[in-house]
Every structure is written in structure tokens, then in C-alpha cells.
Amino acid sequence: MKIYKGKIDITPQEKLKLGGFAHRDSRYVGVKNNLYLRVLIMEVDNRKVAIFTADILFWSKEVVEELRSIIERKYLISKENIIFSATHNHSGPLLPKDMLPELGEYSQSYSQFLKEKVIHLLDSVFMNPIDVYVEYIEDKMYFGVNRRLKENGKILMKPNYQGEIDNTCSLIKFNNVKSGKVESILINYALHANVTDDNYINTDYPGVICKNLEDKFEGSIVLFLQGFSGNIRPKLIIGEEFFRGTFETVENLGNQISDKIIKIISKNGKIIKSELDSYSLKIKMPMDLSIQQENKLFSAENNDFFLRWIKFIKEHPEKEIDGIYLHVQGIKLSRNLMIITLNGEVVTEYALYIKEKYKDINFLTLGCSNGMIGYLATREQLLEGGYESEDFIYYFGLPGKYSTEIDNLIKGAMVECVENLMKDVI
Template sequence: MNHSLLLALSLGLLVTNAAAQLPPNEITAGIGLVDITPVGEVTLAGSPSPKKTSEVKTRLYVRALVLASGGTKAVIVTLDTLKYPVDLTVKARASIEKATGIPAANVIICSSHTHSGPLWPYYPDKLVTPITEAVSKAAHDLTPCTLGMSRGRAEGGAECRRVIKDGHAWNRWQLKPDESDQYPAEGPADPDFDLLAVRSADGKYKAILYNFACHAANNRAPLISADYPGDVELHVQKALGYAVPALFLTGACGDVNPIYSVRRDLFGEKLGGEILHCLERLEPVTKPTLAIEAREFQMPGREHPEFKEAEVARNWPGQLEHYRKAYTSMKAREQPSYLYFITGIRIGPDFAIVTNANELFCSIALGIKKQSPFKHTMTVEQTNGAHGYVPTSKAFENGSYETWFGEHSYLTTQAADIIEKESMKVLNKLRSEDPGR
């Protein structure tokens, strides 16, 4: 057995023994940060017409939170990037397990979906090393902490971006500015969010974890940026007077965007301000035991994919050739099914996280939260993979680009139902196994 493995095992034993001796309201927690801000000019991801820039508005990070209790460790990683595919997730989780001894199944890796940074090929090893480094730092930073939970509501910043005009779905930006508010929204937006605060023995916050359902696409200027999650973190840090990592877990926002007509920095202020109010009314997490429920399965691909030429020509005529190429490219790479992960983490008796690997339409997550047996449930998308949009059945009927077969939409039209059912199985399993019930 090599020295590094012995060290990892001994560290794990020390954490387990320390956790077993903690008071009933404490848990051990560690934080690790790695700066991944590009140097020099890069192409910003997330647009059919990508822009290049070297100017930085807010820095990009890998943030890692490790929680340990009673011999169980959970790893939560957030990436300031558009998406992170499943094959790289598998590599990164295996690398974390090798470096720390924490099982790969206990790791969730969530992309913020910022449209103002480069994709993974920009980085020398496609972010596997920075992710592993951040988790290793967090694993070596474990100290006794207390947890608090809260729910906030940030209104006036986000909206359903799909509206129904003449029986068809249109994205608001495809209509004239004075026209986009004249038609009914296809679905809801979700202003509510859940928050978990990790507090050190000195009374300071060691980390803040929150989950909000809105595309990280508020920064419309060609700048390198973590988008509104970066603005939120700076707003919270300024108010608190010290640097606390704010880990943003992307909520179900496949059809939810920032309201572009409001002042750009207002979004960060609204959400950041509500996070500060949440910190003032935290409810303690009593008996903060941990449990993980990880599911791995094959998600079916799209039934009878076709190129919706007439629909593309109507909704987005300037991008007709772009979507024709996207269809042709995806058709060449099409598979009958795709490796898919759903992971649940229970933190204490009343708080749970459940993940999916898509841009999930908001109403699907609202259904999961409504049925959840937990008081606080984070439904987290873009996690442990990136399998494109999962619209509702109504959205498939109404059309538009989130439903068109291609790079961003290729799973079965039943994916929403599968994700909801599997998520509920995970949450109910976590609830049934709670020893504190």
C-alpha cells in the first residue's frame, strides 16, 4: 500500500472518529477553492454566435464543500462553467475517490451554466485536476461546524422565457421588446429558493449553499463572468465583511431567464439581499446526519428524431443552417440510451438535495418539491452530466428550439416523467432510512 493511500485512509479514520465524538448538533465541514479564471482571450460559450474576450468582470472558481458525519462523507462541487459532460464527470469523480478515499457515488458536480466563460476544452485536462484539487483542499479542511437552513423568495428577477403566440412557443428575445409581454407565459418561474449555511466555531460562516432557478445569463456584455451567482457572492461578502464562498446549485431553469428589462445588477442585489435575510432567520439543523442515495441508469434517447425545418424557419430563420448542422451532427452521434445519474443527499431530518443532468423545465422541479417528504428540497440541474433540455409534454406540443432534436435536445420525450419518478424514489428512500424519524 503506497504512502498517499495510507495517508488518505488515516485522514478518513481521523475524520470518522472526530465525527463520532461531536455534539449532536455539529458536523465536520471543509471548503476548497480553485481559481479557473481564463488568462488571455477566450471564446464565451452559450450562444449560436459566440463572442471572444479577455476582459474579466467576476472571477471563475471551482468550489468544493465536504460534509462528514458518522463515517459518511458527501462532496458538493460547483463549477463556474456552462456545462460539464457525463464522461468527464466520471473521470473527475474517480480522481476524487483516488485522491481522498471518498466514494465517487458520494460526489455531485454542478455547473452554474454561466454563458460568460469557456467550455472545458479550454483547460489543460478539461477541469479534472482543478476539481480534484478543490475537493482535496476541502477534505483537509474539515472542522466542527453547525448547520442552519432557511427558505428565501427573490421576486422580480426571473421569468418564464417562453410565451405562446398564435398557438406556438416563442422565446421572448425572438419578439420585439414591446411585444414580448403581450402574450401568456407557457409555464411558471420559481422565485423561492432553499439555503444551507455552514457556520464555524468562531461564529463566522464557512460556506453558504443555495439553489435558485434561473439561467445564469444576466451578463449580456462580452465579459468573462460567473454571471449573477458571482454578483450574489460579492454582494453577500461585502455585507458580511469577509470572504465566504457562496456555492450556487443551479435550479430547474430550462425555460426561465433573467428579466432583461431590469437593471443588470439588480438581480444580484435582490437575490443576494434575500440570502442575507435568510441568514438572519436560520433554523438549526438538529442531528445533522448524512445519507446518500445514488442512482445510475440508462436514459432512453429521442423517439423518431426529425428536423423541424418549417418550425425553425418560422421561429429562428437566421439560425436555420445552424440548427440543420446541429441536427445532422447529433443524428450521427445518436445513441439508443445515455448514461444518467440522479443523486440524493439528506442532511439532517428536514433537508435534502436531489440532482439531475439536464436543463430541466421549471414546472417539473416544482412538482418534485411539492411531493418531497422533506421540509427543504433543493432540485439541482446540470449535475453529474449535461444531457440538454428536458421540456414538459406541453412544451413539446408548443415547439421552439428547446424541443428540437440536436446537441441540446436528444433525450426521450418521456424524460421529464422519468426524472420526476426517479427523484421521488430517491427522496422517499432517504426519508425512510432516516434514523431520527
């Protein structure tokens, strides 16, 4: 395999309201550490796969579609072979413009700035191809906890130590054929990047991890690929409640996870015989629009927000008229190693499902990729209620809640990807 790699600073130059927390009511006041866009391009037999990851909340569908078209035309990488992943950083910019301003401030100039950075980065990385061999390593890490707890018949956002969780940390290491030097690492782990809600730009813990490993493996590029972390939060808990800290808390957690990853990397991995293939599909998501008829979440005193949401979705009717589409992308890196991406905040149960169904395949499951259609909960969770099933829709500008049918649709779409990528496997 041949790879191309690089990173570029994408810290906003303008003052804007950061994405991720509705209670932030002003533009950021400073920068704790810089945000980066990273890319790894893999090439086998002239077929390329490009993975981008950025220290942002999530990408927008419009930016992804535009960039994919440019990259396919200019660099001859098929659209289906391009992943735009976000670390889901709650202390960075918001890209989509079809969400309520409480979730963050849309900036057309920042979107343009980021698109230009992508192209500039690609122009530079193709000048330095590197021949590598590939290792896959995985282990368990226990920095997260399920955040859906049922109390008195209601789902609360509190630590649920008995709740399901995918604790797998999957690593792909790219080593220089001649020197054995580590050139790049892909890290896939499911853990919300919402450690701090201070009003400062920072990378949250994923950026600390990437910097630490890039410092240890000089000259390397490390990409953190956010997993299916929709209902998984860091174990930052006082008593029976979650808390959010400062940037010092971010650094402490990032350092702890980095230390664990370095130990995992030191183990002998499986040498991968590389082959690249892709398959993708999109499915219209069924919705229940009856929620527009009654305010079930906000108090009578806060009915104003409910009414503003109604006004917003009427002013942005495209989601209701055109529909909302799930995009599922599968990338085969070898016959036993695949990447599955979804354009939502996916709950952990879907990662556990696909890994259990195909026990002979190692999966990197990526949420927050190629756009954002909100939280993707299971049938049971949609019936139970709670933030991941219903409460989030107001901030994401959705016209309703997802139907329970999406459970089978999501599972079926992932299976379709895997089955198509396995067709040539003997």
C-alpha cells in the same frame, strides 16, 4: 458535522469562444471578473459528501466521471456522494465536446486545466477541518419570470407572468461550533445566468452574489447551486420583450439578490440534525428521431445550419447508438432535508412537483449538475413545442427530440431517490 471548504481561480488563460450564445462569433475580448471553482465537503461519522460548483455553463460527463474516479480513489469519497454543479454561467467556458461549435468552443487544454484545479483545491482544503452546526432557511424571491409564452398557437421566448415558477430560495448555513461564525453557505435558486451576452469573461450574477456574501461573512465560502431554471429568466424586460445587458447589469442584479439573501440569512433557521446518505440512478431517455427528416425550425435561407446539424450527429453517432442517459442523484443531509440533482436544464415544473409531493421535506433541486443532456421539459411542453422542447437540440448536438415519456420517467426517478433515502426514517 465537520466541513472542509475552499475556492480556486479557474479563469481561462487561453483565448476561446465562450459558451452559451450561438450569436457570439469570436473569442472573448477581455475579463470583467474572475471565474471560480468552489467546494464544500461535509463529514458525518466518517462519511463524506462533496459539492463542487463552478462559474461555467455546464460540466461534461467525461470530466465528471474521470474526476469522481480520482476523488474516490485518492480521497475515499464515494462517487455517489460527489456533486459537480455549474452556475450555468453564459459567459464562461464550455466543457462538453459533443455539442455544435455555435454553443461554444471545446478546449481540451481547458478541460485538463480544470481537472488539475479540482485536485489542487482538494489537496488544500483537507488541511483545515471545521466543526459546525447547520441551519436551513428558505424564503421567496421574485427576480425571475417564466419565459414560455403562447401566442397565436406558437410558444415564444417572452415573459409569461402567469406561467408557473418556483420562487423558493433555499439556504443552508454552516456555523462554527465554537465561535458561531458563518463558515459556508449553500444557496439554491432557479434563475438563468444569462444576463449579458457581451463577449467578456464574467461570472454573471451568481458570482457577484458569492463574492458579496463572502465579503460580508469574512472567511466564508459561498456556493450558488443553480436550480431547475430551464424556463426561467431574470426579469430584464422592456415592453413585452426580454433584453440582455452589460456587466453593469450583472452587478446590479447580483447586488439586488445579495441584499435579499442577506435579509433571509438574518432570520432564525431550522437547526439540522445532520446525517448523510445518497442514492442515484440512471435511465435511458427515449427519443423521437423523426425530426431528422425535415427542417421545421430554420428558414429555407438558413437550411445550411440544419444540414450541418445532420452532418454533426452522423459524425458523432454515439448518442444515437449508445443512447442518452438521465442521471438522478439524491443526497440526504437530514431526514427532512435533501438534495436532488439532474444532468440537464430542468424546467421549473419538476421542482414544483417534487416539493408538492413531499411537503414535509425541504429540497434543494439542482439542474446543470454532473453533465448535460439538454433541456428536460414536461409532456405538455414537448407537445407544445418551443425552445425548451425542441429548438435547443440543434445546438446541443442531440439526434432528436425527447419523447413525451420522459415526463413520467423524470418524476419517477426523483421519487425513487426520495423513497430510498427515506427508508431508514422512522
